[in-house]
Amino acid sequence: MFADxxxxxxxxxxxxxxxxxxxxxxxxGLCAIALTDHDTVEGCLRTQRACEAVGMEFIAGAELTAExxxxxxxxxxxxxxxxxxxxxxETAKFQEVRQNRIREMVGRLNAENVPLSVDAVFALxxxxxxxxxxxxxxxxxxxxxxTLDQAxxxxxxxxxxAWVPKFKISASDAIDLIHxxxxxxxMAHPGLNRTDxxxxxxVEAGLDGIECFHTKHSNSTxxxxxxxxxxxxxxxxxxxDCHGMSKGKPLIGTVRLPYQHVEIxxxxxxxxxxxALSRAHSATPVLLPPN
Ligand code: AMP
Ligand code: ZN
Ligand code: FE
Ligand code: FE
Numbered sequence: 001m002f003a004d005x006x007x008x009x010x011x012x013x014x015x016x017x018x019x020x021x022x023x024x025x026x027x028x029g030l031c032a033i034a035l036t037d038h039d040t041v042e043g044c045l046r047t048q049r050a051c052e053a054v055g056m057e058f059i060a061g062a063e064l065t066a067e068x069x070x071x072x073x074x075x076x077x078x079x080x081x082x083x084x085x086x087x088x089x090e091t092a093k094f095q096e097v098r099q100n101r102i103r104e105m106v107g108r109l110n111a112e113n114v115p116l117s118v119d120a121v122f123a124l125x126x127x128x129x130x131x132x133x134x135x136x137x138x139x140x141x142x143x144x145x146x147t148l149d150q151a152x153x154x155x156x157x158x159x160x161x162a163w164v165p166k167f168k169i170s171a172s173d174a175i176d177l178i179h180x181x182x183x184x185x186x187m188a189h190p191g192l193n194r195t196d197x198x199x200x201x202x203v204e205a206g207l208d209g210i211e212c213f214h215t216k217h218s219n220s221t222x223x224x225x226x227x228x229x230x231x232x233x234x235x236x237x238x239x240x241d242c243h244g245m246s247k248g249k250p251l252i253g254t255v256r257l258p259y260q261h262v263e264i265x266x267x268x269x270x271x272x273x274x275x276a277l278s279r280a281h282s283a284t285p286v287l288l289p290p291n
Pocket of ligand 3: 063074188189
């Protein structure tokens with residue numbers, strides 16, 4: 001029994017619809033998946049329904065853009081209450097900033113005499129959480145670039161002409177938000193950042209787990225983070241970070257997390273949900289009878 005706890009759909013920068021994603025998960029024999037779109041939970045309901053239809057276990061999640069000590073970090077939230085007003089308000093903020101960032105990136109492209117329109121990017125993205133991969137794909141569609149790599153190398157990578165920094169919240173605010181809405185906070189793909197020095201601070205802030213298994217982690221990188229997880233008593237998660245066809249070949253199926261880790265994650269989800277509910281309850285003002 002295996003799971004994939006890091007997946008994207010076309011509600012952010014993946015290319016699969018929720019239904020296509022679940023179909024692929026089934027093809028690869030997975031028994032549980034989590035959806036972790038960037039800065040949105042909008043795809044969760046459809047993914048959950050598609051999972052229910054085929055008897056697959058589903059965990060609602062998101063991948064939040066955060067920073068710690070000047071480093072961009074991605075924090076995965078699992079077991080989120082996807083109707084929670086605070087979660088919806090906070091992700092709406094992220095999405096508005098992402099949309100403005102697209103406008104700014106296109107403005108910079110135009111200043112470089114690259115005639116891409118904002119509408120072309122939004123039409124292609126067709127979601128509230130657009131990102132650079134959508135700009136890259138729109139450039140290719142308009143015949144202005146030939147490959148994703150070329151679009152990133154020429155325009156979109158950090159410090160290239162159309163690069164615009166991304167809005168981030170602090171890692172501890174991301175962890176707080178996830179806890180507040182009943183979820184479990186996990187540091188995504190630490191091997192990509194290689195900023196292990198930020199981990200103790202995040203543990204202090206309440207981090208629940210580390211994504212030890214990821215497509216871009218070598219065996220020795222995974223071993224290293226398993227050891228770190230052990231040392232800090234953190235949960236262990238893993239996923240492919242599949243974006244559908246947007247990065248050439250679909251990654252789903254390449255990282256298979258043994259189901260025992262999902263059981264442990266689910267126990268923490270239940271605990272965090274109970275704690276969030278009891279905090280919300282104790283914060284409710286008590287109405288005193290009038291004198
Ligand atoms: P954004 O959230 O807008 O900053 O975009 C980040 C996304 O762009 C992530 O999914 C990255 O994996 C993807 N990305 C970054 N560099 C490249 C690249 N050279 N080619 C394709 N995708 C990339
Ligand atoms: Zn992405
Ligand atoms: Fe990420
Ligand atoms: Fe991701």
